[in-house]
Amino acid sequence: MTDPSSASAPTAVPAPIAGNAGVPPPDVIPQHLVIMLPSTGEFDSRTYRIATACIARGHAVTVVARHKAGLPWREDHVVGFTLIRVLASAEDGMPLRPLVRGARVLVRRLASIMPSGLYRRLAIPLQIRSHRKNASRAAPRGDLVHGMAFMGIPVALTVGKRDGIPVVYDARDIHLDARNLARMVRPARWLLGRTERGWATAATRVISVNDAYADVLASRWPIERPLVVLNCSYRFTPPSPRRRLFHEALGLPDGEKVVLYHGGLFPWRGIEQLIEAIRDVPDATLVLMGYGVLEPTLRAWEADPAMGGRVRVMPAVPPAELHDWVAAADVAAMPIQGDTLNHRLTTPNKLFEAMAAGVPAVVSDLPGMSAIVRDADSGILVDPTDVAAIAAAIRQITTLTEAEWQAWRDRCVAAAHDRYNWETQVEKLLDEYTKLTGKRW
Numbered sequence: 377m378t379d380p381s382s383a384s385a386p387t388a389v390p391a392p393i394a395g396n397a398g399v400p401p402p403d404v405i406p407q408h409l410v411i412m413l414p415s416t417g418e419f420d421s422r423t424y425r426i427a428t429a430c431i432a433r434g435h436a437v438t439v440v441a442r443h444k445a446g447l448p449w450r451e452d453h454v455v456g457f458t459l460i461r462v463l464a465s466a467e468d469g470m471p472l473r474p475l476v477r478g479a480r481v482l483v484r485r486l487a488s489i490m491p492s493g494l495y496r497r498l499a500i501p502l503q504i505r506s507h508r509k510n511a512s513r514a515a516p517r518g519d520l521v522h523g524m525a526f527m528g529i530p531v532a533l534t535v536g537k538r539d540g541i542p543v544v545y546d547a548r549d550i551h552l553d554a555r556n557l558a559r560m561v562r563p564a565r566w567l568l569g570r571t572e573r574g575w576a577t578a579a580t581r582v583i584s585v586n587d588a589y590a591d592v593l594a595s596r597w598p599i600e601r602p603l604v605v606l607n608c609s610y611r612f613t614p615p616s617p618r619r620r621l622f623h624e625a626l627g628l629p630d631g632e633k634v635v636l637y638h639g640g641l642f643p644w645r646g647i648e649q650l651i652e653a654i655r656d657v658p659d660a661t662l663v664l665m666g667y668g669v670l671e672p673t674l675r676a677w678e679a680d681p682a683m684g685g686r687v688r689v690m691p692a693v694p695p696a697e698l699h700d701w702v703a704a705a706d707v708a709a710m711p712i713q714g715d716t717l718n719h720r721l722t723t724p725n726k727l728f729e730a731m732a733a734g735v736p737a738v739v740s741d742l743p744g745m746s747a748i749v750r751d752a753d754s755g756i757l758v759d760p761t762d763v764a765a766i767a768a769a770i771r772q773i774t775t776l777t778e779a780e781w782q783a784w785r786d787r788c789v790a791a792a793h794d795r796y797n798w799e800t801q802v803e804k805l806l807d808e809y810t811k812l813t814g815k816r817w
Contacts, residue, residue: 396594404435406435412511413574414524419694420695422524424694439457442459469504470503508645509527519813521541526557543579547583558716578775580812583604588721607727610699611797615703633707634707635660637666638726639663641667647674661686664687675689703733706736707774711766738755739755742759752792
């Protein structure tokens, strides 16, 4: 497969930032934001949007992320923020590690004999302990620290306590009802829920990504209702004529339609259903662009002769390039399964990215996403468990005339420019930062 970077890839130029028509308020006082991120920081769109917005107003931003082999320990991002990566591993997080000879061997031995899911769960507190220790050593002093997600907030609280500064908990999911945590036995879930409750109450302010999440979290924790900052994208004007980036990167025939799934390659995201559905969509290729635990399995699907080259896997692209790639698709597909409360109420980045890029979407008819899709007229709602319905919805879009497809694109972009955009959402966040530090962000 061709590396997308070799196929006329867009230049990684930061998105435009709008305050009031792109002009920061005159009373802004430059401050330093520190963001604690429980990932490598390569592809986190929400972090990128917050960082670029603050940089555009003259603030300094440092993102403290997790290190991974092959990545630099420190980067100066093109848009102006600094990315510092620190070690966050189970062996490094072992108590009394200097006294425990062979800590690495012990941890690897446990990993080899335990079921992978059980090991990952038991490793969480050790990874957090390692991350807290190393972030506290490496993070510069800031004016406010923003902790991302369940494994980012304890690190943020450690640095916030070190510096005596406000801490924001960005509860981007209902973590106790998401993925592996939702499937834990009741005593373990109770303990984790109690732990997260303590972190949330220790934070100066909690924010979340939609009203449904905010309502659930407010009912569980003795806190002010979380501030809602939607995962909207920057306003974007899709190029005309369309760039066929996927055709160039993958060598697709000129008339082939591209059905795009982009984001985390994880179970319960509807990827398996899309692979089945694409068989019944003539002249279309399913492109799975992202990263995650399913990648080896999806690579096997890609290589399976029975699929006839109808499934292609591509690596994730940086946030600054993402809209160009999404805009090159014909359909965006996100039949996320309603297996957990978190999924039923989710409003993922990809929903707003497709809208901003002007690409009609096939979306799960679940409470979180359906109201937005109906309001924006940005896609077709389907039962995410019904493969035939998913295929029919995709065909409905791929068989549109060019004029019909373009009209739909225009409706999506209009909704994104009017109300579903980051320029609007970030003002709420920066107003909250201002309340917390007492200085205008």
